[in-house]
Amino acid sequence: METMWVEMDDDLTVPDPNGPDLPQDFLQVWLKETVNQLPVPIYPWCNSNRMEPMGETIQRETKDQLNVLKWPQCNPNGPEFMVKTIKIETKDQLPVPEQPQCNPNGPEFMVETVKRETKDQLTENAEDCDPNIPNFLQALEALLGKTADQLPLPAKECDPNREDTLQAVLEELRRQPANCLPVPQELLCDFHPPPASTVPEEQCIDLLPPPFSAQMCNQPDQEQNYNVSAVMFPHCVQGNLFPVGTVNGEVVYAFPQESYIPAFVPTVPPPNNPPTSRRRKCSTQKNVNEKPYIKKPLNAFMLFRQEQRLKVVAELNVRDSAIVNTELGKRWAHLPMQEKNKYFQEADRLRDLHEQQYPEWSTKENYGRKRKRIRRKIPTPVAI
DNA sequence: AATCCTTTGAAGGGA
DNA sequence: TCCCTTCAAAGGATT
Numbered sequence: 001m002e003t004m005w006v007e008m009d010d011d012l013t014v015p016d017p018n019g020p021d022l023p024q025d026f027l028q029v030w031l032k033e034t035v036n037q038l039p040v041p042i043y044p045w046c047n048s049n050r051m052e053p054m055g056e057t058i059q060r061e062t063k064d065q066l067n068v069l070k071w072p073q074c075n076p077n078g079p080e081f082m083v084k085t086i087k088i089e090t091k092d093q094l095p096v097p098e099q100p101q102c103n104p105n106g107p108e109f110m111v112e113t114v115k116r117e118t119k120d121q122l123t124e125n126a127e128d129c130d131p132n133i134p135n136f137l138q139a140l141e142a143l144l145g146k147t148a149d150q151l152p153l154p155a156k157e158c159d160p161n162r163e164d165t166l167q168a169v170l171e172e173l174r175r176q177p178a179n180c181l182p183v184p185q186e187l188l189c190d191f192h193p194p195p196a197s198t199v200p201e202e203q204c205i206d207l208l209p210p211p212f213s214a215q216m217c218n219q220p221d222q223e224q225n226y227n228v229s230a231v232m233f234p235h236c237v238q239g240n241l242f243p244v245g246t247v248n249g250e251v252v253y254a255f256p257q258e259s260y261i262p263a264f265v266p267t268v269p270p271p272n273n274p275p276t277s278r279r280r281k282c283s284t285q286k287n288v289n290e291k292p293y294i295k296k297p298l299n300a301f302m303l304f305r306q307e308q309r310l311k312v313v314a315e316l317n318v319r320d321s322a323i324v325n326t327e328l329g330k331r332w333a334h335l336p337m338q339e340k341n342k343y344f345q346e347a348d349r350l351r352d353l354h355e356q357q358y359p360e361w362s363t364k365e366n367y368g369r370k371r372k373r374i375r376r377k378i379p380t381p382v383a384i
Numbered sequence: 385a386a387t388c389c390t391t392t393g394a395a396g397g398g399a
Numbered sequence: 400t401c402c403c404t405t406c407a408a409a410g411g412a413t414t
Binding site for chain 1: 388
């Protein structure tokens with residue numbers, strides 16, 4: 001993920017990280033900025049950072065091949081969609097709870113990291129993205145009063161039971177103390193600062209510790225107390241500013257450029273996530289000085305297992321994982337290669353993502369941190 | 385409370 | 400290169 005550095009415009013006051021309230025002036029200034037004046041493309045319909053030339057690396061799908069309603073940020077009147085990599089699965093092949101970005105009412109699911117825009121939105125300048133909505137404030141106002149299911153939220157955040165509107169979200173945001181704003185874990189997890197070479201030297205002075213500044217060029221002072229919050233915008237506006245360091249004592253925020261693109265929710269836990277399995281919980285409690293436990297990415301069978309387990313439990317009416325896994329192993333063996341390939345591809349993607357997030361990590365780091373298994377199976381005794 | 389069982393695939397190490 | 404070991408998930412069974 002690329003990161004755009006926020007220019008510290010004189011008109012934009014940096015929020016006081018220790019301030020008691022959300023800096024309303026800061027937010028107001030932002031809301032009044034026109035799209036092309038905003039330092040980051042927080043306009044969720046646009047992708048001004050598109051790098052690949054149209055027609056080269058982009059596969060085209062006709063509009064009727066895509067479920068328009070699942071991607072409300074797309075212009076349904078556009079002649080066609082541009083899709084990068086896309087996997088289409090029928091609804092009964094995917095468990096809804098495990099694919100929260102999917103629309104359970106849609107005829108089919110879209111999985112994978114997808115960039116999709118209508119052709120008329122593939123423009124270089126943000127202000128050209130939608131000629132009918134010239135500035136960001138108008139875009140926001142156009143959304144006020146809409147119910148949650150009408151907002152152009154990422155599909156994974158759409159909750160038909162939610163009754164709050166964008167106005168309510170804004171009000172709630174304004175009430176939050178600056179240092180209490182929540183930061184979505186998946187964004188922190190996805191956030192990759194730019195390589196050192198892309199950061200101007202003068203901005204590389206004081207960097208915050210991971211996850212804000214993981215793999216940054218400077219080593220942060222671990223003794224320092226960084227109680228700095230991210231500036232979170234309403235979730236219909238998929239842009240958040242993350243504190244990455246300070247310049248001359250002022251907080252510098254960075255924006256993960258692609259965070260507004262609906263993405264497959266990564267299953268890889270963030271670096272400091274507490275372990276979820278009972279076994280791991282016990283292991284890590286033994287030595288708090290150990291490096292944080294980073295789990296292996298799931299392989300293709302594990303993805304298949306995760307998806308099919310409840311189905312098998314229901315069919316066999318057993319919950320014993322040993323029995324369920326034995327059955328899943330048989331079903332995996334009989335699964336057509338075409339079906340298996342979907343899981344292999346997703347496993348590859350997760351492995352690549354894991355490698356990006358933890359470039360220094362190796363599977364051997366987890367060796368020995370689990371109790372050595374003592375097999376129940378005993379070799380058949382040889383008759384004398 | 386802690387560990388085993390059970391599956392497949394990926395990865396690492398030793399021969 | 401081949402073989403072996405370990406670990407990803409997960410919940411009942413076992414120690």
